[in-house]
Amino acid sequence: MAGVMFLNRAYTPEYGLDLAGGTTVTLRPVTPNGTAPTEESLDLAVGIIRNRVNGSGISDAEVAKSGDNIVISVPGVGQEEVVKLVGTTAELRFRQVMAVAAGSPQPPGQMPTQAPTPSSSPSPTAPAKGGKSPAPSASPAAEQGAKTPEPTATAAASPSGSPAGRALSSALLNPSPEATPSATGKQESGKKGDKAEASPSPQPSSPADNPLADMDTTGIDPAVLKQFEALDCSKNKGQGAQDDPNKQYAGCSQDGSAKYVLDKAAVTGSAIASANAGVDQTTGEWLVQLAFKGQGPDQWSKVTTTAFNSQPPRNQVAMVLDGMIISAPVIQEPITGGRAQISGNFNQVTANELAGQLKFGALPLKFEKSSIDEVSSTLGADQLRGGMIAGGIGLALVVVYSMLYYRGLGVVSVLSLLTASVLTYQAVVILGAFAGFRLSLPHIIGLIVSIGITADSFIVYFERIRDEMKEGRRSLRTAVEVAWVRARRTILIADAVMFIAAVVLYFLAVGGVAGFAFAMGLTTLIDIVVVFLFTKPFVTLLARLKFFAKGHKLSGLDAERMSSTTVTGAKTVPQEA
Numbered sequence: 001m002a003g004v005m006f007l008n009r010a011y012t013p014e015y016g017l018d019l020a021g022g023t024t025v026t027l028r029p030v031t032p033n034g035t036a037p038t039e040e041s042l043d044l045a046v047g048i049i050r051n052r053v054n055g056s057g058i059s060d061a062e063v064a065k066s067g068d069n070i071v072i073s074v075p076g077v078g079q080e081e082v083v084k085l086v087g088t089t090a091e092l093r094f095r096q097v098m099a100v101a102a103g104s105p106q107p108p109g110q111m112p113t114q115a116p117t118p119s120s121s122p123s124p125t126a127p128a129k130g131g132k133s134p135a136p137s138a139s140p141a142a143e144q145g146a147k148t149p150e151p152t153a154t155a156a157a158s159p160s161g162s163p164a165g166r167a168l169s170s171a172l173l174n175p176s177p178e179a180t181p182s183a184t185g186k187q188e189s190g191k192k193g194d195k196a197e198a199s200p201s202p203q204p205s206s207p208a209d210n211p212l213a214d215m216d217t218t219g220i221d222p223a224v225l226k227q228f229e230a231l232d233c234s235k236n237k238g239q240g241a242q243d244d245p246n247k248q249y250a251g252c253s254q255d256g257s258a259k260y261v262l263d264k265a266a267v268t269g270s271a272i273a274s275a276n277a278g279v280d281q282t283t284g285e286w287l288v289q290l291a292f293k294g295q296g297p298d299q300w301s302k303v304t305t306t307a308f309n310s311q312p313p314r315n316q317v318a319m320v321l322d323g324m325i326i327s328a329p330v331i332q333e334p335i336t337g338g339r340a341q342i343s344g345n346f347n348q349v350t351a352n353e354l355a356g357q358l359k360f361g362a363l364p365l366k367f368e369k370s371s372i373d374e375v376s377s378t379l380g381a382d383q384l385r386g387g388m389i390a391g392g393i394g395l396a397l398v399v400v401y402s403m404l405y406y407r408g409l410g411v412v413s414v415l416s417l418l419t420a421s422v423l424t425y426q427a428v429v430i431l432g433a434f435a436g437f438r439l440s441l442p443h444i445i446g447l448i449v450s451i452g453i454t455a456d457s458f459i460v461y462f463e464r465i466r467d468e469m470k471e472g473r474r475s476l477r478t479a480v481e482v483a484w485v486r487a488r489r490t491i492l493i494a495d496a497v498m499f500i501a502a503v504v505l506y507f508l509a510v511g512g513v514a515g516f517a518f519a520m521g522l523t524t525l526i527d528i529v530v531v532f533l534f535t536k537p538f539v540t541l542l543a544r545l546k547f548f549a550k551g552h553k554l555s556g557l558d559a560e561r562m563s564s565t566t567v568t569g570a571k572t573v574p575q576e577a
Contacts, residue, residue: 001423001426001427001430002426004430005426005429005430005433008433010429010430010432010433011429012429013425013428013429013432013437013438013439014432014433014436014437014438014439015075015438015439015440016075016438016439016440016441016443016515017061017062017073017074017075017438017440018075018383018440018441019381019384019439019440019441020075020438021075021374022073022074022075022374023073023074023372023373023374024071024072024073024074024371024372024373024374025071025072025073025074025369025371025372025373026066026069026070026071026072026369026370026371026372026373027049027069027070027071027072027367027368027369027370028068028069028367028368028369028370029041029042029045029068029069029070029365029366029367030365030366030367030368031365031366036068037068037365041365042065042068042070042365043065045070045365045367046063046064046065046070049063049070049072050063053072053074061073061074061075069370070367075438075440092268092269092272092319092320092321093243093245093265093267093268093269093319093320093321094265094266094267094268094300094303094317094318094319094320095249095262095263095264095265095266095317095318095320096262096263096266096303096306096307096310096314096316096317096318097260097261097262097263097307097313097314097316097317097318097328098219098220098248098260098261098262098263098313098314099215099216099217099220099228099260099261099313100258100259100260100261100313100316100328101215101228101258101259102257102258102259103232103233103234103252103253103256103257103258103259104232104233104234104235104256105232216311216314219263220248220261221247221248224247224248224249224250224261225250225261227250228250228259228260228261231250231251231252231259233252233253233256233257233258233259234256236252237252237253237254237256237324243265243320243323245264245265245268246264246265247264248261248262248263248264249261249262249320249323250262251320251323251324251325252324252325253324253325253326253328254324254325254326258325260318260325260328262318262320262325265320266299266300266302266303266317267292267296267299267300267303271292271293271294271295271296271299272290272291272292272293272296273291273292273293273296274289274290274291275288275289275290275291275354275355275356276288276289276355277289277346277348277351277352277354277355278351280341280343285343285346286343286346286347286348286350286351287341287342287343287346287351288341288342288343288346288351288354288355289339289340289341290339290340290341290342291338291339292338292339292340293338296338297336297337297338300335300338300340301334301335301336301338303317304317304331304333304334304335305334307331308331308332308333308334312330315330315331316328316329316330316331317329317331319342321354326342327342342354383441384441384444387441387444387445387448388444390448391444391447391448391451394448394451394452395417395451398413398417398451398452398455399413399414399417402414402455402458405556406462406556407554407555407556408542408547408548408552408554408555408556408557409462409539409542409555409556409557410556412458412462412535412538412539412542413455413458413462415534415538416454416458416530416531416534416535416538417451417454417455419530419534420454420523420526420527420530423526423529423530424447424450424522424523424526427522427526428443440512440515441512442512442513442514442515442516442519443515443516443518443519444519445516445519446515446516446517446518446519446520446522446523447519447523449520450519450520450523450524450527453495453498453520453523453524453527454523454526454527454530456494457491457494457495457527457531457535458531458535460487460490460491460494461483461484461487461491461531461535461536461539462556464483464484464486464487465479465480465483465539465557466557467483468482468483469557475549476543476548476549476551476557477540477543477544477549480539480540480543481540484536491528491531492528495524495527495528498520498524499521499524499525501520502517502518502520502521502524503517503521505517505520506518506521
């Protein structure tokens with residue numbers, strides 16, 4: 001353990017909110033009709049947010065209700081990503097595209113240009129039928145990709161005025177000549193040699209002040225069409241908007257370059273069984289893999305079939321997250337099998353972030369951050385100082401008692417306590433470096449209480465040795481071995497009961513109580529390691545020394561202490577073999 005610490009240059013533990021400070025976020029629920037949220041919806045939101053925070057690897061975070069608000073306390077600095085994560089609605093909806101236009105009005109006399117797509121590198125588009133491929137161009141969103149922590153998943157741009165991607169079967173997973181980001185569906189079969197090319201969709205050919213000209217508006221709700229016409233993505237992209245899955249929706253792409261009219265949601269986030277981040281083995285790009293459950297596979301197959309049989313731009317299926325279109329790939333063939341992939345301008349962090357949002361569910365309410373406060377560690381530092389003093393006093397009392405009562409054997413208990421303390425410190429540091437564990441005041445309380453648990457194991461063993469010695473028929477070496485066999489079972493049973501209690505308390509409690517239980521369980525395991533691998537072997541070595549074997553007065557095993565009065569009043573003393 002020490003080697004792991006030094007190799008990773010981890011020498012101090014990570015501290016929790018009460019010891020190192022951190023961030024406290026208060027979320028205020030916003031309901032569509034302005035009424036107070038129900039207790040059921042608040043409890044569900046608390047559970048989902050807690051799962052998201054725990055899934056991000058941050059320990060000792062607290063999520064609790066405060067009236068109608070939800071308060072999240074995240075330890076440490078630089079937790080902006082977690083703060084952003086906890087309030088995200090994060091329900092993915094799949095909707096068929098009904099219409100598309102440029103995201104913002106164009107200057108008079110200028111035709112709408114092709115909408116840029118968030119791509120990490122310049123990517124050539126698929127050639128339009130009968131024409132040459134347009135020159136590759138880097139998108140503006142890519143230039144800002146390194147600065148923007150938000151997850152993005154887009155499809156490759158087509159030669160049309162809308163971002164168009166690809167939806168492929170497993171037979172088409174080999175890199176295409178475009179090598180562009182895409183949204184992919186998997187199925188067991190596919191024709192060899194079929195290549196998916198971004199299908200051209202018609203560019204708006206009318207002036208920017210009339211985006212509805214030459215547009216097929218069949219089946220579009222007039223009210224939604226009016227919202228679409230007035231929508232300006234350069235001013236408001238609608239992030240966080242509550243889009244009703246049972247109604248058509250007008251929204252913007254994530255980079256604001258295009259706006260869409262989308263049909264009713266064909267598949268919702270509740271149909272997602274799993275969402276995992278991974279790396280495409282053929283292209284090396286990060287992506288998010290989705291698997292559907294329940295009616296999801298049938299719904300996904302139905303919407304991709306409908307899109308495949310439609311004319312552009314209705315041959316696209318948009319993925320809407322928090323009211324924004326993150327991708328609108330062209331469907332090249334119906335996709336069955338209940339699986340899909342979202343790929344685009346992802347890295348490991350953003351892919352895992354999006355997968356976590358989708359995996360841990362959608363919040364039943366929309367929240368706005370009413371306050372974000374930085375928490376000082378001054379009070380916690382004072383409490384830590386007091387806790388360390390209390391722990392030092394308790395440890396000193398155990399040492400004094402051991403030396404006075406067990407004399408020479410007391411050295412064994414002192415060294416065993418020191419060994420347990422070193423192992424505990426190393427475990428806390430390593431857990432902080434690799435598992436995100438943060439030491440808080442409840443943890444410290446559990447560690448201090450564990451001093452008594454560790455000392456109890458030594459007492460059980462020492463008393464068993466004394467009992468064997470008092471019989472007068474055993475030497476010290478024999479008594480050490482016989483006493484170990486009998487004491488070992490008692491120690492294991494006691495530690496097992498303590499560990500089971502800690503595990504039950506950890507899973508049934510939250511916040512500080514769970515931290516206390518974790519510390520108790522950790523030190524119980526360390527106690528077993530110390531007793532078996534240090535205390536018993538060390539006592540075996542001491543039994544070979546004349547100081548203990550001959551019963552020196554300061555050994556704690558002298559004749560006066562080991563004597564037992566028989567019926568005749570005679571005393572027996574231990575004899576060394």
